[in-house]
Amino acid sequence: MKHFLSIAVLGLLSVFMYASAAQAQQFGSREALVIVEPVQFEQEKNRVEAVGTAEAARSITIYPAVGDRVVAVYFEPGQVVEEGELLVELDARRQKVAVEQAQINLRDAQRTVERLRESHERGAVPQSELDNAVLLRDLARVELDNAKIELEDRFIRAPFEGVIGITDVEVGDRIDEQTAIATLDDRSSLLIDFKIPEAAVSLLGEGAELKVQPWRYSGQPVTAEIVEMDSRINPQTRMYRARARINNENDDFLPGTSFRTSISLAGQEFAAIPEAALSWGVNSPFVWVVEGKNAKRVEVQIEQRLAGRVLVSGNIQRDDLLIAEGVQSLRDGQPVKFDRTTLDDAGELSE
Numbered sequence: 001m002k003h004f005l006s007i008a009v010l011g012l013l014s015v016f017m018y019a020s021a022a023q024a025q026q027f028g029s030r031e032a033l034v035i036v037e038p039v040q041f042e043q044e045k046n047r048v049e050a051v052g053t054a055e056a057a058r059s060i061t062i063y064p065a066v067g068d069r070v071v072a073v074y075f076e077p078g079q080v081v082e083e084g085e086l087l088v089e090l091d092a093r094r095q096k097v098a099v100e101q102a103q104i105n106l107r108d109a110q111r112t113v114e115r116l117r118e119s120h121e122r123g124a125v126p127q128s129e130l131d132n133a134v135l136l137r138d139l140a141r142v143e144l145d146n147a148k149i150e151l152e153d154r155f156i157r158a159p160f161e162g163v164i165g166i167t168d169v170e171v172g173d174r175i176d177e178q179t180a181i182a183t184l185d186d187r188s189s190l191l192i193d194f195k196i197p198e199a200a201v202s203l204l205g206e207g208a209e210l211k212v213q214p215w216r217y218s219g220q221p222v223t224a225e226i227v228e229m230d231s232r233i234n235p236q237t238r239m240y241r242a243r244a245r246i247n248n249e250n251d252d253f254l255p256g257t258s259f260r261t262s263i264s265l266a267g268q269e270f271a272a273i274p275e276a277a278l279s280w281g282v283n284s285p286f287v288w289v290v291e292g293k294n295a296k297r298v299e300v301q302i303e304q305r306l307a308g309r310v311l312v313s314g315n316i317q318r319d320d321l322l323i324a325e326g327v328q329s330l331r332d333g334q335p336v337k338f339d340r341t342t343l344d345d346a347g348e349l350s351e
Contacts, residue, residue, distance in 0.1 A: 030335070031335045031336060032329065032330055032335070033337050033338070034288075034295070034323045034326035034327070034336045034338050035326060035338060036290055036321045036322060036336075037321070038320075039271050039273075039289070039316055039317070040271070041269045041318060042306075042309075043266040043268065043269050043270075044268050044303060044304050044311055045265075045267070046203055046267050047263065047264040047265075048197070048200040048203055048262075049261065049262050050195060050263075051258060051260065051261070052193055052244070052260075052261045053257070053258055053259070054191065054192050054246075054254070054255055054257045054258075055191050055193060055255050055256070056162070056186050056187050056191075057186045057187075057188060057189045057191060061181075061182075061184075062087070062156065062158075062159075062182055062183070063177060063178070063179065064175055064177060065153040065156075065177065066154065066177065067176030067177055067179075069173070070089070070090060070170065070172060071089050071091050073167070073169060073170065074086050074087055075182075077164065077166040077167060078164070078165075079163070079164055080162070081158040081184070083158060083159065083161050084158065086155055086157055087157060087158055087181065087182070088156040088181055089155055090153075090154040090156070090175075091154065095147065095150045095151035095154055099147040099148055099151050101147070102140065102144035102146075102147040103144055105140045105143065106141055106144050109136050109139075112136070112137070113130070113133045113134055117130060156181060160184070161186065162185050162186040162187065163185050164184050165183035165184070165185070166182065166183075167182040169182075185255050187251055187253075187254070187255065188247075188248060189246065190245070190248045190253055190255065191227070191243050191244070191245055192224060192243065193242075194244070194261045195237075195240060196239065196263070197238065197239060198233050198240060201233070202265075204240075204263065205265065208265045209265070210225070210244050211224070211261070211262045211264075212244065212246060212262075213260050213262075214258065215258050215260060216257075217253075221262065222246050223246075224244035224246045225244060225245050226243070226244050227245045228242060230242065268303075270303050271313070272309045273300070273309060273310050273311075273312050273322065274309055275308060276324065277323065277325070278310055278312070283299075284301065285301075285302060286300060287312070287314075287316070287322060287323070287327075288322070288323035288327050288330055289316065289320045289322055290338075293336065294335055295331070295333065295334045298314050298315055300314035301313050323338075
């Protein structure tokens, strides 16, 4: 009896396995309806953000060369001044007198040289006496130059064109060489000083694009040019310092403004796969492409995630058709069916 039951069970199992195999074969040959699209390739986007501080292209604090009493202030805070424009005048009465005295001494020394030269030509005076007169004339010329410099130091001028800041100096004040007159900034362009991590230094190479945007500013970011890079990485902070320049001819931004800086550099090209088309296997992610009229499974490696898509590497060619939807029940080698009209109309595929 037991022997008969065993034979019956084996028979039923054989029938079931045959039916399952036939059903699987029938299902495997059934075309799966899918949506396909041409594979698109994009460049990897490497990006890092940092905080930078703007400073004027040229920025100084003006100090007097000498100390004396202020007799005139010729500027208003916030005024644009030209190069060489007079800003502050100090008491220069003694220096003007010194210049006049030096001019008189020089003229007298020059007359002495001319008189002795005529006498020397007649043989009336020796060469040594003429040489001594020439020396005194040259010394008088040097004294005049020094007197003019002393006089000019009493007139404080702008060394370059820029915007001058607030001053605490007033007429009647007695100032010295340590007294700050005012700040002067050339704001036609700004330098943005920023630091990035050691790992991101490669992003500052050729072709890097830098966008900057003030924290208080909600408009479009401004393109900046990297103009200065440090010679080394700070060994304590592992940060690397650089500077970028932006055009500020319209005076939109002020020195000291805090900027959000974003550096991006296009990298290697990879296949851009919609997130819905990416499947996950036991060992690695994979996608489905059309090979002939069948589905082909291609294992990939994720290189970068972007908004709504993933950049992947693998055995994917530019002319491949990616199965974007309908991947849930696909098997390798299964026939697929898709509408080619959309591809033909887009010029991506022709019959």
